[in-house]
Amino acid sequence: MKDWALITGASRGIGQAAAARFQKEGWSVLNLSRGESGVPGVVDLRVDLGSGDWEPRVEAALREHLGPSPRRVTLVHNAALYEHDDALALTAEHLRRVLEVNLVAPAVLNRLTRPYLREGSSILYVGSTLSEKAVRNNATYVTSKHALVGLMRATCQDLVGTGIHTVCVCPGFTDTELLREHLGDKPELRASIASKSTFGRLITPEEIAHVLYFCATTATVNGAVLHANLGQVET
Numbered sequence: 001m002k003d004w005a006l007i008t009g010a011s012r013g014i015g016q017a018a019a020a021r022f023q024k025e026g027w028s029v030l031n032l033s034r035g036e037s038g039v040p041g042v043v044d045l046r047v048d049l050g051s052g053d054w055e056p057r058v059e060a061a062l063r064e065h066l067g068p069s070p071r072r073v074t075l076v077h078n079a080a081l082y083e084h085d086d087a088l089a090l091t092a093e094h095l096r097r098v099l100e101v102n103l104v105a106p107a108v109l110n111r112l113t114r115p116y117l118r119e120g121s122s123i124l125y126v127g128s129t130l131s132e133k134a135v136r137n138n139a140t141y142v143t144s145k146h147a148l149v150g151l152m153r154a155t156c157q158d159l160v161g162t163g164i165h166t167v168c169v170c171p172g173f174t175d176t177e178l179l180r181e182h183l184g185d186k187p188e189l190r191a192s193i194a195s196k197s198t199f200g201r202l203i204t205p206e207e208i209a210h211v212l213y214f215c216a217t218t219a220t221v222n223g224a225v226l227h228a229n230l231g232q233v234e235t
């Protein structure tokens, strides 16, 4: 019997680092994203979680790869869209597009994966510092990351007595494409963002992968919102 990590968005950044980490620890890994993970041995299921038509393919892949009884499964809800937008100017279409990937996909994946979750399994949500506070021009991201905390807490309650645990890990500024796209090609902005951590640097994706692996293997953190941000400098 194998341990399986199912990770959304393991084609780069934090998800890719998590795929490499779980695999190094001897787990089998299934990546769900549009691109390939690039980590040798990881099984890629190429899906667009924003498309609304991926359920049957994921269901079939879970049946094929996980079989009737994997030992432990960790589901990591990592894929997300990060767009600049204003809470007073949202269109329904835009809000639905972001929520589809950031919130609806995790909820649906929970249902599809539930039959394979035995005692010792876990569901990890990747939130953000913006799961518990807001900044300007990030309305859909802030909203969806707050909602993930709610979904995690509901998950915890609906898993009472099962021996399955859940956590929302909230990274701070992590050196990935998402952050680079957000900052643009401005070294001074990057330096200023790095200086917002009490350690004066960005977090590496591998550091967040380490926290995710810790959470997957530590049931005591069940129901927690766990900030992993190197300490943020408050101004």
Ligand SMILES: NC(=O)c1ccc[n+]([C@@H]2O[C@H](COP(=O)([O-])OP(=O)(O)OC[C@H]3O[C@@H](n4cnc5c(N)ncnc54)[C@H](OP(=O)(O)O)[C@@H]3O)[C@@H](O)[C@H]2O)c1
Pocket: 008, 009, 010, 011, 012, 013, 014, 015, 032, 033, 034, 035, 036, 047, 048, 049, 050, 051, 077, 078, 079, 080, 081, 082, 101, 126, 127, 128, 129, 170, 171, 172, 173, 174, 175, 176, 177, 178, 179
């Ligand atoms: N980097 C940071 O500073 C930071 C801070 C706080 C929280 N986070 C959170 O950490 C998580 C990972 O972020 P990251 O920085 O590693 O981002 P990233 O480098 O941009 O990677 C995002 C991943 O999400 C996948 N994804 C995006 N849209 C998708 C879709 N429609 N269907 C399937 N997969 C999709 C991408 O895969 P494909 O493009 O191949 O589909 C990619 O693998 C996110 O939840 C993010 O909110 C990041």
